Each structure stands twice: as C-alpha cells, then as structure tokens.
Amino acid sequence: MADSDDFRSPALPSDPASRVVKLEPFNRSEALSLGVELELQLVNTHDYDLAPYAEDMLRLMAQTPLPGSVVPEMTSSMIEISTDICHSAQDVITQLSPIREALIKNADKLNIAVVGGGTHAFQQWHERRIYDKPRFRELSELYGYLSKQFTIFGQHVHIGCPDADAALLMLHRMSRYIPHFIALSASSPFVQGQDTQFDSARLNSVFAFPLSGRAPFTLSWKEFEAYFERMTRTGVVRSMKDFYWDIRPKPEFGTIEIRVFDTPLTVERAAALAGYVQSLAAWFLQEQPFEPTEDDYLVYTYNRFQACRFGLDAVYVDPASGQHMPLRDHILMTMTQLEWHSEALNATQALGELRTSVEANRNDARWLREKQGKERLLAEVVRQAALRFRGAA
C-alpha cells in the first residue's frame, strides 16, 4: 500500500510557474539507522475475511505505551505499525515484539486476529470500506476502485544516509537488490481467492498507480531537486509523497525508503529483512563496491518481474555483466559478501535465518501455498497465518 499521505488535491493553479514547489532539504540522520513500517491485516475469527476494526484497534492501542506508532491506513481493515529509530535488526525486533504482543492482546479483546502477508488470500476488494478520514475519502475519489484494490500490505524499510548525495547513490545501488528483497519477503501468492502463480502478486497492484516503478537516475541531489521542480511545474507532482517508487528518498527523515517488501508473516522475518538491508547499506558505504549506472535499469523491470513471479526460483540478470543466474544463488552470494558487515551490525542471526530459508528454498509465499495444498481452504490458511503471526504456528 502506498503511504496514505500520498494524496494531493487535484485542484491546481493555472499558471505552471506558480505550481513549482521547492524540494525540502535533506535532513541529517545517523548513517545506517533503521526504521521499519509494517502494514497489517485485521481479520475476523469467524470466516477470517478482512474485518473493519482499524478504529477500535487504534483506540485500544493508544492506551498502551509502546515504541513507534500505530496509524490507520486507507481501508478500515488495515493498520500500520512502525518502529522508532533503530540501530540494528536486534533493535527492530526489540521494538516490534512488544507492539506485536499489544496487537495480539487487543485483537483478542476485540475477537479479531492480526495477520501478516502481502495480500489477504480471498478478500473481495469491492467489500472494503475507506477509513473515515478526509484524506482517505479524497484519495478514494481520485483513484476510484484502485484505492480499494490497493488493500495490500507492505513493509517499508528506512535506512539513514550520511547526506543527500550519498542517499541517491545508495538508492541506485540498492536498486540492483530489489529482486532479492521481493523474493525474500514474497507472501502474496493469493488474490481474490485465486493462486496468481506469482510469489508476490502485491506489486502488480502498485503498478496501476501513476509514478510507480523506479526513481530517475541521478546521483546528485542538486539535479534531483531540479527534476522535482520540473515535475511540480507540470502539476502532476506537488510533493515527494506523490512518487510511488520502489525506493524513494525521504528528505524529512534523511533516509531512503525501500517499499517493495511484502509484509512478512512474522515480525521476526520483518526484522531480519531490515538487517539484510542495513548490512547491504553498510557494505555500500564502507566498501563502495560498485558504481550504479543508468544501464542498471535496462534489466530492472525484468528482474523485478522474475522475482515477483518466481520468488526464490527466479532468474537474475546481473545488470553489470548481463550474466544470468539463479536469484537464489545471487542472494546467497551477497549474504556471503555481507558477513563481515552483518557481524559488525549485530545482524548475524538475522542473516543466518534468511540464509537458512533461502537454502531450503522457502519463503512465506511457499508456506502459504503448502498450507493451501494441505487444507484446500483459504480461510484456514489465513487462520494459520494469524497463528503464525502470534508465534503459535
């Protein structure tokens, strides 16, 4: 799901020059600091369909002092939780665990369940209700049915960058690893009651939105500012939030934000993925292992598609050499490259868990398919996913 803040009113000044908005300055943040956002599903405990309990959940969560925040999302069956600034994967799980416990406790009180996963397996988009907030109503008016079809659930990872230019450099380096992130987090094989044959069908919904996909290739913040101002002159964009890119700079936080992850089925995996991103970022900052180029993007969409469609079984085309290799092997190769950095960042356990799952060729999409193969009932798969979220399956 795109940020709910992403909407801007379509009412525009007629003079293009007066539409120009200056990009806010890139704030300072601690390099390699982390922030994680998770969009979560609220389901009833009867037929395990999505249930409109966001308001009740937020009301109860507000009574518990917790790190981070819990906020509403576009439709009333979703909520988003986020951490405060973290420094390691360990830190992320330390913050996410009490939030998860509070979610479970309050869900039990409301007789609902909280579930991870990039999509709800069988919900019908037309039955969704827009969360009652002026911004969401306006967003719904602008995008029509797309806003309800956007009932999808993602994990966003923010990574602190030393400065604005370094952020763009990191963003474009990170773009080579988008297929890795997709395959590792893929947990949306089912949409509207059907197996899509994709491991991550969620990202197909993102493509329907304007200004989705990749960020323009520029390694200088000055050039990026100029690009932003040109875009605002067209009237299509009025803020950074109007971009739905897979990775985008977040100047107000001093971070880049990676948005391609499906919400995993457990917070432990979400923390491990954050640890993987942080280790990659450390590798980029400390070793400057390669220079990104515009040509990296020649294979970007193909690699992205492969990862969405086949998950860990995808083919990865190396943007630099053009070499084709199993994505799984490339993920394992990067993990070996990252060992030293992950150790320094206290992320060895996180990467170890990811490595074990890759070696076993398992991700959450496969777990969901295996459950459906056994149970032949998607509602039961959702029930078991809810148990998995609370650590009971």
Next chain:
Amino acid sequence: MNLTSFINDLLGFWSEWLRPSAGLPTVLWSLLLAAAAASGHLVQRYLGLPKVVGYSIVGAVVGFAGFEGAIWPLRGISLFLLELGAAVVLFEAGGRLPLRWFRHNPMVLGQSLLEATLTYFGVLWTLQLLGLPDPVANPIALMAIVASPAVLSRVIMDTRASGPVTERAMTLATLNTFYALALGYAQAGLIERAPQTLLQKLYPVAVVLGLSFVIGAILALALRTALRFMSPTSESTSILLLALIAAGAALTAHVGGSAPLAALIGGVLLKTLNPKPWAWQRQLGTAASLLTMLMFVLVSIVAAQADWTLPVASVVLAVIVVRLFAKIAGVAIANPGSGASWKQAFWVGCAMSPLSAIALLIASNFTTASPLLGTMITQVALPSILLMEVMGAVLATVAIHAVGESSVPWAPQAFSTTEDTQR
C-alpha cells in the same frame, strides 16, 4: 364469503379435479412463499428496508385475513418447521459464538448477563405494574430476553454488514437466546405446578439443558466425523449438515429438550472440536434462506392471529419500550473495559431489538403447557413478536448503518447511484 369457507370450497374442488397431488395446502404455502419472496425483494428494492419486513408483511396480511395454514398454538408440521428454521439459524450462530472471546474480554459476557437480567426484570416489573399476574408476566419477560439471531443475521446479510457492532450484537443475541431457551422451555413445564425450593426450580432447567446438550453433542460429533473425510466446501457436506440438524430437531423435541437449544449447543461444540473456519454457508445458502423465510412468514401468520385491542396495545408498547431501554442500558452499563465505544454500545443495544421465532417457540411452549394462562400470554406475546419482527429488523438496520458497518448505502436499490453492479 370469508377466506376459510373459500378455502373449503376450493379444497372440495381440488380433490375432485386432480388426484393424486400434494394437496391444496401445499399449493397455498408454495404461493405464499413465492409472494413473500417477491415482497421481500420489492421492499428492499423500492423502500430500502430489510427483506424480512416484506416476508413479515405477507405473513401478517394472510394471518389477519384468517389463513388457517398455521393455527395457534403451533403443533405438528408447522411447529417442526419453525423449530427446524430456528435450529438451522442457531446452529450457525452457535458456531460463531466465540467462547475464547469471553476469556479475553469477560466484560462482553458481563454485558450479556446484565442486558438479559435487566430486560427480564424490567419487563416483569412493568407487567406487574400494569396488573398482569406473575404466571403471565414471567413467560413474557423470559420471551423478551431473546434478541432474534434469525432477524439479525438476515439484516446482516441484506446490508452486507461486518464490524464490531454487528459481531457483538450477534454474539449477545445468541447468548440471550441461550438463556431464554433454557429458562423458557424449563419453566413451561412448571407453569401449572408451583415449585417451592430452588432445587425444584432449577431441576427442569438442568433437564432441558442436559437433554439438549446430549443431542447437540451427538450432532457435533457426527459432523466432526463427517468433516474428517468430507470437504467443508462440498455441497454434500451442507446437505448432510441440514439433514442431521433436522433429525436432531425432531429427536430433541421428542425426548423433551429444546431443538433450537440443541442446535445452538451443537454449533458451539463443533466449533470447539473443529476450529477451522466454516465454509458451508454458501452451499447452504438458498436452502437455509428458504427455511428462514418460511419461518418469518409462519411467525407473522401466527402472530397476526392475536386480538388487537387498545389495552393490549398499551401493554405491548410498554413491553417494547422497556425491553429496548433495558437492552441499551445493560450493554452500556457493562461497556467500560469491553473494548467498545459508548456510541457502539448504544447501537449494539438497538440492534438487539428484533423478536421472532425463538420468542414464538417459547410462547408456544407455555401455551401448550397451560391453555388457560396461554391465552393471556398470547395476547401480549404475539403482537409484540409481530411488531418487533418488523420494527426490530428496521431498528437493527438503522443501527448497522449508523455505525457505518454496512457495505451498501441505505437507499432503495432501485434508486441507488453507486457503482454496485450485478453480473
């Protein structure tokens, strides 16, 4: 020529004209159901009201006209059909009764107990104030506890509702149905006796509960066994379920338990034994809808047979107002700590206003047990049931829309401007 003599003439003609056949009553009932289905559709399409209002209107019109297809007190096939319809609804409601919820949120159980208690005593004292004797006031007060899960589930279907108020109202309605059935069936057996000790009063409750529990457990175990080798999404499973509930209903009534109570307990036990989501509702769909529609028509035909006089109307109105107030107050007083807002508590109370088949079955038991007292009970019970089948459905719809839990706007479908499209 009144309706009865017309039907007698028609019966004579029918028997000479065509034989063998299912008989004129079958034709009349079939036409009645056809009219109810059409009326439900039209009421929803052009007035935006729940379909159950249409069913009740047809039943009431036929009942007022003197249709003798369902004679009060109910017996035989009409009683069985009513019990079966209620049993199907309550089996499903039992399967939705989340026992673990009460462990995590005991205040929900507190809301249920308080609203049921306040309703009972509120109605009882009101009737005593109005001069009704205890043996009449008590059954009516018991009957008033019930909030019809059948009407509520139909309204939920019509409005495509889901959410905290919808779920809580359904849970509380199922719980108070449980209390009323256990107490109502047991006390009906005592109406002409005067139990002195607490044990004498509780013994019949234990018998009704025990017998219903045994049948419910057998039903749950049979279905649990079937689900080991049958798919929950299979049509055959739905038919098996329906057939077993029917057998259970007939058996329970025969041994002296309560058929709807046994079905409710069966649903709870099956969900406990088999926590997987139930998937047979869609397959059960039309058959269950036909059965519940028949139940609503039957209830309103019978209820329309009441004597409608001004004094009766005053008592009925007093019962309805006190009952509604007691339900709202009970839910609201126990609301703190239950996870719901005050606004939600208010609308949960309103959503529990419908009365229908269960209340009629309880009234029927008392009437059968004591025809003399039954007449007095009937005078107040039947008009209340008829009014609250219609008004309760409307109030429940208002409640669901007021808290924004309906997936469809509250407007006549014929004039709807939404993008809602049918294939």
